[in-house]
Amino acid sequence: MGLLALLRKLRASSEQELRILLLGLDNAGKTTLLKQLANEDITHITPTQGFNIKSVQSTGFKLNVWDIGGQRKIRPYWRNYFENTDVLIYVIDSSDRRRFDETAEELSELLNEDKLEGVPLLVFANKQDLLGAAAPSELALGLALQTIKNRGWQIQACCACTGEGVQDGMNWICQTIKKK
C-alpha cells in the first residue's frame, strides 16, 4: 500500500461514515438538495436517470449521500439501495398538492420495508418559497408522521434552491446519530 493511501485511510477512520438515502417523487428536489449539500452549482440540474452519489463532510461525519431518481419507472429499484442505510431523507415538493397522496403512499411503503426498520427519517418539506406551499405541520398530518413509533423522525421546512433550512435538517441527523 502506498503512503498516500495509508494516510488517507488513517484520516478516514477518525471520522464516522454515514450512508444516507435520499428518496422522494420526481421533481421533489432531491438532486438540488444533494448539490446544495455539496456546495455545487444548482442552476444546471436535469432529471435524474439512475442515481447520483456524493460524499459530503458535515460536523465530524462523512456523509455518503445517495440520490436515487424519483420517476415512477425507477421506484422499484429503490430497494436495491436500502442495505446499511443510516438515515433516510424523504423529500417532498410542498407546493405539489396534486401528488400529496402519491408521496404519502410511497413513504408509508418505505416505512414498512424490513431493511429500513428503525432507520431515522428526516422529511424535508421542500419548496417552501413557492406560492401555496403546504406548511410542515400540514404535511406531517397528511403523512401520518405522528403514528411512527419505531424510529426517530423529524420534518423540516426547507428551500433547497436557497439552502434555507437544509443545515437545520442535517444538524438533526448528526444529533440523532450521536445519541445512538
Next chain:
Amino acid sequence: MFYQPVSYVSNFFGWLISPLLNFLKRILRPFIKWVLRRTTGLCELQRTCYCEPSGASRILGIENSLKQSKSVKVHTLLQFLDLAAREKRLTAAGSAQIIRNTVETICCIKKIHLDAHRPFTKLFGECVSIIWSLKQLLHDLEEIRTTAYDSSNMEHEKKLLELWNLLMPMKELDCRVSNLWKDIGFQGDDPKTDFRGMGLLGLENLHFFAKNYPEVALQVLSHSNHPIHGYSFAIVGINLTHLAYNLWKDGTAKSHIYNICCHHLQIPGPTLLHFHRFYCYLFIEFDKLWIAEKPATIMEFGRIRSKFENDIRSLLSNTNCLFKLNIPVEHV
C-alpha cells in the same frame, strides 16, 4: 495491493516533468517568438495563418495567441470584441465592419503592411469572425437555457405538443396532462417540470431532432422503449442537452465547431443549427453505446453516461475532430 515501482516512477515524472515543461515553455515563449519574428519577419498571428491548415488548428492558434498577448492594446481590442458579442452586434449587417476594424487595428499594432499581406488579412478576419460568432452564440444558448419552460406561454406549449405529434404520429394525445407523456420518456403526466436547468433549450433540442431526423428519432425512441434495455427518451435527451451545452461552454467542442465552420464555408461562424446538429450526433451515438453496453437496468445510466462523456471528450481533444451525423440504416 502490491507495490508498483513503475507506476510510482511514472507518476513521479508526471508530477515533476509536466509542470516543469509548462514552466519552461512559459519562460521561453517570448524568446522563441522573438527569434522567429526576427528570422521570418512575421508575427505569431501571421505565422499561424500561413502555416497552420485551415480549421480548428489555425483558429485555436489565433485564439491562443491573442489571449496570451501581453499588449494592452490587443487586450482592449479583445474586450471590445467580447462586448460586441455580448450585445449581439455580430449580425449579418454589423459583422463585416467590426471584423474589418479588428483586422486593421491588429495590423496597426503588429506593424503589418495591409497591402503586402492581403492573404493574412482575409484569413485572420475569418478566424476572428468565427471565434466571436461562437462567443455570441454561447450568449444566445444561455438565454434559451435560462428561459424556463412556461405552460402559460402558447409558443412553448405549441412546441411541446408538436414534439408529441412528431414522435407519436399515430397516437393522439388524450389531454394536455396525460400519462401518455411517459411513452416518449417524460417522468410524469406533465413534462413542464422535466426541463429544469436546461429550460427551453432541452425542448428545442428534442424538437429539432424529431423534426429534422424523424426516422432516426423514431428509431432511437423505439430503442428507448425496449422492455429490458430501455431508457427514458426525453429525460435522457434533456440530459444530453446538458452534455452538449457543457462541451460548448467549456470550449471542449471548439475543435469540432471550428472545423465544421471551415468545411462548410460558414464564414460568419457557427449558428444555433450547428448546436442542434451536434446534439443530434450525441443522441444517436449515445443510443448506439447504450445498445452495445446492454445495461441490465436503467440504474447503470450514470456509468454509461460518464463513459460516453469521456469518449466524446477524448475525440474532441483531437484538433482534426469533425463529427458527422451517422444516420444508421437498419436492415428491414
